[in-house]
Structures are given as structure tokens and as C-alpha cells.
Amino acid sequence: MTTIQRKIWLLVSVMLLIMGIIWMMLTYYNQQTQEQTNTILQRYLRMNEVTIASQKMITDLNNFLLDPTEFHKVQIEKSIQTIEEVQQDVAKLRNEENAFAVTNYIHLIDSLVETTQRSILFSEEQELEGSTNEFNEANRISMYISEMTLSILERELKTYNRFYREIIQQSEELKKLGIWILLLVTAILLLATYWFSLSITRPVHQLTKAANVLAKGRFDEKIKVESNDEIAFLAQTFDEMRININDLILEIQQKAQLEHELQQSKLLLKDSQLKSLQSQINPHFLFNTLNTLSKKAYLDGAEETSDLLVSVAGLLRYNLKRIDRSVTLYEEVLVLYQYMEIQKARFADRLHFKANIDETCLHVNIPGLTLQPIIENAVIHAIEPEENGGTISVRIYRDGSWIIVEIEDSGKGITQEKIELLLNGQIDSNEGHSTGIGFQNVVKRLHLFYGMDNLVSIKSEVGTGTKVIIQIPETREEISDEAIDRG
Incomplete structure (x- = not known):
């Protein structure tokens, strides 16, 4: 039997399921868009990091040439390590459209690192002119890297311009889809609510109609309620009450009829008793008569007959x-x-x-x-x-x-x-x-x-x-x- 509570849980479960599916779809779409956006943004950031790292390397190199201490040398080594790590990340950004540009870009980074290392070497060998020339070459390569970064970013922007427009278009379509989904969910909710309310109100209406019939004194019509929940059990109990009341009414009617017949029988019994008393033989009179016959039989010499009559009289007296x-x-x-x-x-x-x-x-x-x-x-x-x-x-x-x-x-x-x-x-x-x-x-x-x-x-x-x-x-x-x- 389906209970009302179970129907409510079913309705809530369906709605939660629909909302969960919608949420998962939106979450999946948003995640895909976010991942693509993050991928593009990471490309831009990596290339920008190359420019920053190359500029920092030139600054650290300049400081070392002005003050060739161990501290400044360590700073240059850290800059070289940073730019090499960024170089590896940039290499992962290579695709069919930018393969040539990225390859040159990587070679420029290698050239920058080599030039910087040569400038440090000349500086340590006290060759001031060679060190200065290498520094100027490194500065020039750094400028080339900055210009190429801008060139590659411009190309990337042109490449992903269509993607950005698709994202905007999909956002518009998603907004429309959200409106349609909202309308669909609302319609489903209204239909489910109507079905749920109808499954309760219809049996209640049938039960109310049956109660009105009983109120009019018609206890012979069976109560029928089309339901499979607690209301059906209530209707069954209500029908059993109807049967009991109907049986009680019939019993009262039968008792009234029997009482009427009993009164009639009492009147007839009194009449029959009067007639019966008129024709009734007193058993004690019969007992006394048997004793008299016994004595007469004894006086007449019929002793066996006398004894038999005495036995009959004794038996009659005992049975009385x-x-x-x-x-x-x-x-x-x-x-x-x-x-x-x-x-x-x-x-x-x-x-x-x-x-x-x-x-x-x-x-x-x-x-x-x-x-x-x-x-x-x-x-x-x-x-x-x-x-x-x-x-x-x-x-x-x-x-x-x-x-x-x-x-x-x-x-x-x-x-x-x-x-x-x-x-x-x-x-x-x-x-x-x-x-x-x-x-x-x-x-x-x-x-x-x-x-x-x-x-x-x-x-x-x-x-x-x-x-x-x-x-x-x-x-x-x-x-x-x-x-x-x-x-």
C-alpha cells in the first residue's frame, strides 16, 4: 500500500533528481568553459613571465657587472633557472599555428641565457670590453623577446577571438536554456502537485459523499474509495462501521418484532393455561388412586397386583x-x-x-x-x-x-x-x-x-x-x- 508520506517523498525525490541533473549539466558546462579559459590565460601568463624573467635577468646581470659579488652572481643563477623553467612551459604551448614562432621564441631564450653566461665569464676574466659587448647583446635579445612576446600574444588573441565569441554566444544560449528549463521544471512541478493533490482529494471527496449517504440513513450501499493509501484503510474501517450499524439496526428491528410476538404469545399462553387447568389431572390424585387400588386388590386377595400397584405408586411418587x-x-x-x-x-x-x-x-x-x-x-x-x-x-x-x-x-x-x-x-x-x-x-x-x-x-x-x-x-x-x- 502506497502511503501519503511515500507519495510526498516520491514527489520531493523527483524534483531533487531534476534539479540535480540540471545542476550537474550547468556545472559541467561551466567547468569546461573555465578550463578552456584558464588554458588560454595560462598561455598569456607564461609568455608574460618570459618577458619579466628576461628583464630581471638583464637587471641582475647589470648589477653583477657593476658589483661582481657572490650575492649578485647567485641572483643571476636564480634568474637563469627561472627563465629555463618558464621556457619549458612555453614549449608546451606549441601547436600547428604557432609552431615556428614558438620555436624561434625558445631559441631566443637560449641565446639570452648563453649571452648572459658569456658576459659573466668575461667579467670574471677581467675582460671589460667583452663583458660589456655581451651585456649589450643580452639586452638586445631581451628586447627581441619582449617584442616577440607581444607578437605571439597578438596572434593568440586573433586565434582565440572566435573562441571568446563562442563563449559569449553560449552564455546567451545558456541563459535561454535556463529560462526554458525553469519553465519545464515549473510545469512538471505543477503537474506533479496536481496529481498528488488529486490522489488525496478524490478519495476524500468519495469518502465525504459516502458519509452524506450514511447521514441520510442509507446503510445498505457499500463504500468504495479508489485509493491505495491510508484513506483506503479509513474507507474500509468506515465501511465496517456501516455494516455494524446496519446489523445493529436489523437486530433492533428483529428484537422489536420478537418482543411483539412474545407479547402475543403471552396472551395466548395465558388463555391456553386456563384451558389446560380445566383438563389437567392432578398427579397426587393419581398417586392416591393407585394406593386405593392397591389396598382393594390386597383385600380381594390379589397380592401380586397389590405389590405391583405399590411399586408403581412409589415410583410415581419418587418421580414427582x-x-x-x-x-x-x-x-x-x-x-x-x-x-x-x-x-x-x-x-x-x-x-x-x-x-x-x-x-x-x-x-x-x-x-x-x-x-x-x-x-x-x-x-x-x-x-x-x-x-x-x-x-x-x-x-x-x-x-x-x-x-x-x-x-x-x-x-x-x-x-x-x-x-x-x-x-x-x-x-x-x-x-x-x-x-x-x-x-x-x-x-x-x-x-x-x-x-x-x-x-x-x-x-x-x-x-x-x-x-x-x-x-x-x-x-x-x-x-x-x-x-x-x-x-
């Missing part, structure tokens, strides 16, 4: 209790026997029931209706489908600080996959149960009652029956009905 209340394991076992009496009357010899119970374990508390749904599950799935019935065994014993309840049937068993689904609550059914309570309900209530997991396990293989094992901690404190209600 709230299942969220705790009971002792003894009460659960007692109602278990009553339930099995009813099932034996139903299945006769097809049902075999075995119980191995340690009575010292029956004092612990467990949630109500824990064992009956598991026994009933065994009856439904292991006894009813089998033509010859089967056996259900209940075993309660102590294992350290735990009370173990094992309920085993002789049915066809279940697969390990189904066992995992049952324990994980992914399948559960209370179809056919007199209590309306399924296996998973028992598992959840045990977990809430004791605050522990893995209290229920199942062992089974296909064709070998099923065993349900419940582990009850013996050291658990009594749990109040209020605590169970919260669970």
Missing part, C-alpha cells in the same frame, strides 16, 4: 420430586428395586436381575434420578429387542475413597465410536424413558453436582454387552438444594 434435589444412594437403590419389580411383571422370565450391593456405601449423596435412567436405557436397548430377554446386573462397592456403581447388561453391546459420541454428548435420546431423562442428562448433572469430569465411563464391545461405571467420591460434603439449583 424435583430432579435437581440431592438424594442418598440408598433412596436411588430403593426406587431401582421398585422399577425392576414393574419390569419383571412386564417381561416375566425374559428379564433376570442381579444385585450385589455393599450397604455401607449407600449413605453418599447423589443427584436424584441418576440410576433409573441408566437401568431403563439397558431395559430398552438390551432386553426389549431380544426374544429371550437378558440379564441386568447392579454392583455397588467401595474402592478406596470412591464408591463405584456398575450397571451391566447382556445386550449386543455398542461400538467404541458410539461410546465416544455418548460421552461427548453428540448423541443422546430420552425416547421411551418414563422420566424423560436421557443418558447425557445424567452425565451433566453428575458433573455439576460434584464439580468433576470423567465420573462416568462405558465399557462395551459388539456382542458382549455393555457396562456403565459411575464413580462417586465418598468424602464429598453435603450439597444444599440451593447449590444444586445454581448448577
Whole structure:
């Protein structure tokens, strides 16, 4: 994503690059012109130095002839050394146009040096006339050097006159080029500034337009902003806000609709409750009626029927209790026997029931209706489908600080996959149960009652029956009905 800051840096970088290129071009041109000018100026200066050096040499020679001391002789030697160095520089100025003149010029310098040295030699040999003649010759050569210097400089001026004019013309053209470059840079800057401002103002304008649409209450139109910088992120966030507001409005509308429907349902419920109360049979009336029938059957000599009715009445009375209340394991076992009496009357010899119970374990508390749904599950799935019935065994014993309840049937068993689904609550059914309570309900209530997991396990293989094992901690404190209600 291109940020606004990156766009600014790009604009500045382009402008700096253009200015840098222009500066390098101007610097290069100025350097070339300066080098050429310096070269010509150095030619003039070198030739002028020859004239000055030759004049100084004549002066030093004159001083030596008037006063032939070692000091004046050293001065002449220095002048000779200087003019020879300048002579070497002048030799470098030779070209096709001035080759002959420069060559003669160099020879004159050699002649001046030789004449000066001869004059010194005559002076040291006390030949005054020879020394004077050589001095006059050296003076004459020095004058020739000055005249030739002027001649060569005049020729140089004529030669480089065209160059000077070209420099002036190039300066004029450079001035015009500078004006055009200034106009070009200004145009580029204006275009870049317009593009940069447009890349910011256009998305802002689109975002402002979308905000005006939202202000009118239209939350169903998607916000689209053509940008690839922070404004695009802002527009995306703005669109998410629009979606959230729209969802919130829809949710409020749905809640209002549901509240309206709930009010209507309450009115219908009150009406249906009045009608239901008129046709409802009181369970306690049914319990008292079963007791009356039991006593009458006993008086009539039908003792088995009387016992069966007593078991049904006891089971009904127990089931009328709230299942969220705790009971002792003894009460659960007692109602278990009553339930099995009813099932034996139903299945006769097809049902075999075995119980191995340690009575010292029956004092612990467990949630109500824990064992009956598991026994009933065994009856439904292991006894009813089998033509010859089967056996259900209940075993309660102590294992350290735990009370173990094992309920085993002789049915066809279940697969390990189904066992995992049952324990994980992914399948559960209370179809056919007199209590309306399924296996998973028992598992959840045990977990809430004791605050522990893995209290229920199942062992089974296909064709070998099923065993349900419940582990009850013996050291658990009594749990109040209020605590169970919260669970």
C-alpha cells in the first residue's frame, strides 16, 4: 500500500533528481568553459613571465657587472633557472599555428641565457670590453623577446577571438536554456502537485459523499474509495462501521418484532393455561388412586397386583420430586428395586436381575434420578429387542475413597465410536424413558453436582454387552438444594 508520506517523498525525490541533473549539466558546462579559459590565460601568463624573467635577468646581470659579488652572481643563477623553467612551459604551448614562432621564441631564450653566461665569464676574466659587448647583446635579445612576446600574444588573441565569441554566444544560449528549463521544471512541478493533490482529494471527496449517504440513513450501499493509501484503510474501517450499524439496526428491528410476538404469545399462553387447568389431572390424585387400588386388590386377595400397584405408586411418587434435589444412594437403590419389580411383571422370565450391593456405601449423596435412567436405557436397548430377554446386573462397592456403581447388561453391546459420541454428548435420546431423562442428562448433572469430569465411563464391545461405571467420591460434603439449583 502506497502511503501519503511515500507519495510526498516520491514527489520531493523527483524534483531533487531534476534539479540535480540540471545542476550537474550547468556545472559541467561551466567547468569546461573555465578550463578552456584558464588554458588560454595560462598561455598569456607564461609568455608574460618570459618577458619579466628576461628583464630581471638583464637587471641582475647589470648589477653583477657593476658589483661582481657572490650575492649578485647567485641572483643571476636564480634568474637563469627561472627563465629555463618558464621556457619549458612555453614549449608546451606549441601547436600547428604557432609552431615556428614558438620555436624561434625558445631559441631566443637560449641565446639570452648563453649571452648572459658569456658576459659573466668575461667579467670574471677581467675582460671589460667583452663583458660589456655581451651585456649589450643580452639586452638586445631581451628586447627581441619582449617584442616577440607581444607578437605571439597578438596572434593568440586573433586565434582565440572566435573562441571568446563562442563563449559569449553560449552564455546567451545558456541563459535561454535556463529560462526554458525553469519553465519545464515549473510545469512538471505543477503537474506533479496536481496529481498528488488529486490522489488525496478524490478519495476524500468519495469518502465525504459516502458519509452524506450514511447521514441520510442509507446503510445498505457499500463504500468504495479508489485509493491505495491510508484513506483506503479509513474507507474500509468506515465501511465496517456501516455494516455494524446496519446489523445493529436489523437486530433492533428483529428484537422489536420478537418482543411483539412474545407479547402475543403471552396472551395466548395465558388463555391456553386456563384451558389446560380445566383438563389437567392432578398427579397426587393419581398417586392416591393407585394406593386405593392397591389396598382393594390386597383385600380381594390379589397380592401380586397389590405389590405391583405399590411399586408403581412409589415410583410415581419418587418421580414427582424435583430432579435437581440431592438424594442418598440408598433412596436411588430403593426406587431401582421398585422399577425392576414393574419390569419383571412386564417381561416375566425374559428379564433376570442381579444385585450385589455393599450397604455401607449407600449413605453418599447423589443427584436424584441418576440410576433409573441408566437401568431403563439397558431395559430398552438390551432386553426389549431380544426374544429371550437378558440379564441386568447392579454392583455397588467401595474402592478406596470412591464408591463405584456398575450397571451391566447382556445386550449386543455398542461400538467404541458410539461410546465416544455418548460421552461427548453428540448423541443422546430420552425416547421411551418414563422420566424423560436421557443418558447425557445424567452425565451433566453428575458433573455439576460434584464439580468433576470423567465420573462416568462405558465399557462395551459388539456382542458382549455393555457396562456403565459411575464413580462417586465418598468424602464429598453435603450439597444444599440451593447449590444444586445454581448448577
